[in-house]
Amino acid sequence: MxxxxxxxxxxxxxxxxxxxxxxxxxxxxxxxxxxxxxxxxxxxxxxxxxxxxxxxxxxxxxxxxPEEGYVQVNNNNESTNDNGSGVIQNQTINYHNSDRLIENLYDTIASLKEENRLLKEEINLLKSK
CATH class of the missing domain: 1.10.260.40 (lambda repressor-like DNA-binding domains)
Known part of the structure; x- marks a missing residue:
């Protein structure tokens, strides 16, 4: 989680x-x-x-x-800032993947809205019978 x-x-x-x-x-x-x-x-x-x-x-x-202070990771899983220690702290997904995630979330929201609309129509049809 x-x-x-x-x-x-x-x-x-x-x-x-x-x-x-x-x-x-x-x-x-x-x-x-x-x-x-x-x-x-x-x-x-x-x-x-x-x-x-x-x-x-x-x-x-x-x-x-991503929050401030988090290390950005590129597509090769290399740290863009490892403080010279070689240890990546507070690793986050890269922005490219974040953008894809956001697009997927917007698509999911749109699908859920459409499903909700269809269910409301179905409920209204059942009520009218």
Whole structure:
């Protein structure tokens, strides 16, 4: 699980002054589910990322970008800054892979929106019968 993303979400939530309960309500999930997202115990944040960004008024990039102080790694898995020690600390994926991940997340969000729209149509048809 990814604790870094959970920590970023927590920081943005705290900066907005929301409690876990308040943000969970906005996301239509239980507080315990939300708590698991912040603690990095689940990757279900991906299912709620659009609402998280909207509720916290942040961009997806703000949640997914590498943190300051993290060493950038290129496609050859070579450190671009290893402090001369030969040890890579706080390794992150390179920006190219991050961009691909972000594109995939946007595609997933679009697919989920379309699926949601179709389900709503189906529900409306069933209600009208």
């Amino acid at each position: 990814n604790t870094t993303i959970g920590k970023r979400i927590r920081t943005f939530r705290e900066n907005k002054g929301f409690s876990q309960e308040e943000l969970a309500e906005k996301l239509h999930i239980s507080r315990s589910t939300y708590q698991r997202i912040e603690n990095g115990e689940t990757n279900s944040w991906i299912n709620h990322i659009e609402n998280i960004c909207h509720s916290l008024e942040v961009n997806l990039d703000d949640i997914l970008k």
